[in-house]
Amino acid sequence: MTAPRITTRTGARARRAMRNRHAIIGGVLGSALLVGALTGCSADSGSGDGDVTLNFWTWSLKGGEERAEAIIDTYEAANPGVTIKLSEVGGTADTSSKLLAADRANEVPDVVQVEYRALPSLVVAGVVKDITEGVEPVKDAFADNVWDLTTVGGEIYGLPQDIGPMMLTYRTDRFAELGVAVPTTWEEYATAAEQIRAADPTAYIASFAPTEFAFFASQAAQAGASWWESDGEAWSVGIDDAASIEVADYWQDLVDRDLVKVEPLLTPEWNAQVNDGKILSWAAASWAPSVIYAVAPDTAGKWAGAPLPQWSAGDPSVPFLGGSTYLIPEKSKHAEAATKFASWLAGSDEGSKLLLGLDLYPGATAGREATKSAEPPLLMPEQTDFYELTDQIISDSTIPLTWGPNVNVAQTTLGDALQQAALDGTPFSEAFTTAQQAIIDDLEKSGYTVTK
Secondary structure, eight states: OOOOOOOOOOOHHHHHHHHTTSOOOSOOOOOHHHHHHHHTTSOOOSSSOSOEEEEEEESOOTTOHHHHHHHHHHHHHHSTTEEEEEEEOOSHHHHHHHHHHHHHTTOOOSEEEEEGGGHHHHHHTTOBOOOTTTTGGGGGGSOHHHHGGGEETTEEOEEEEEEEEEEEEEEHHHHHHTTOOOOSBHHHHHHHHHHHHHHOTTOBSOEEOTTOHHHHHHHHHHTTOOSEEEOSSOEEEOTTSHHHHHHHHHHHHHHHTTOSEEOOTTSHHHHHHHHTTOBOEEEEETTHHHHHHHHOGGGTTSEEEEEOOBSSTTOOOOOEEEEEEEEOBTTOTTHHHHHHHHHHHHHSHHHHHHGGGGTOOBSSHHHHHHHTTSOOOTTOTTOTTHHHHHHHHHHHOOOOOOOOTTHHHHHHHHHHHHHHHHHHTOOHHHHHHHHHHHHHHHHHHTTOOBOO
16 A cells, blocks of 8 residues: 555653653853843833732753753843742643632642644633733744644633654665665655665664654644634544545555554563664654664664655645744733743743753744754764754654543543554554543533534
């Protein structure tokens, strides 16, 4: 079977690196001059009471508490009367549930970090603030397709922090050794998978991880699917639409022919096979090199990045995969000061440039520009055009991936169903259909109107 021809329109050290595909350190260094430009030299509490403490929830203080405190000290020194209180919370699921509980108790923080896919559910729940007017000073700091990640119903609800331009990370040495060309389409990817298995029966082009929900959502979007849509009054669900089913059938074919290895990511087995040159690529995003380097540092110099294979030859459009944003809770007592602080974190030149040393790809344009003169990732030190390539991929990332208000249900249901299908040899398409019905049922149970 070939790829669907669809016209398109996104150890502990290893786990930390994997989480950082969605994460951002709880602060960034900046100059007093720039902070003054963004905050009017002194953050306004929005309540006229002068001194203000901003409670900031984040799930990753990568770099250590000492660096985080130094970062916050820089902001506080430039903004007399403003104190930033950091709280480390869990990943997006934990953060979202804690924020909902805090909203009910009227004890919300002032700035919250979540993944982009959590945003719609929080907007629908009414717990985060429309900050369209508040971010106007940094509106030009991000490209339109990056702002799309935090826009719901035409309004902006978050400051984009880090982004995940999708790409293919692959073993240059093994591809060359086995005489396999780097695939530019998913049809070529299937061919390359065949060639690798024929040349080395112990090797695979990649693993197939059934629980990687965001990957399948991005694959389907690249192929033309839209898993959630809303007209403001009702939701439609398309997880079992034609494009999604063709994507499911494509991966089913690779699994059935033993051309990809059914293996979750970052297991000891997966790590060992990456180190041994038995898993030769990973279709993910620009954060993948840091994850691979964390589990296989001795393979550095043997990898490279390339554009993600295309469903339709000649169409480079892809969605983003992963990344996080800063939100301002609706009940924050210091929303204006919080918005200015988050704008500095995400949109300042110094702030976005600092991300380059944190295994994150900055969302702001200044950070993107700075990458072009940065050293390549440690995994691929000889690929001096890595960030030029990534920046071009970002420009091509024009497919908006709309998330619905019950992503958690979709993730659990689809992941479990795909896992079982892979073990039982049953059709993957049935897993997508199962997820479709579960999502619709959950929406209706929650009181939403569903048109499909």
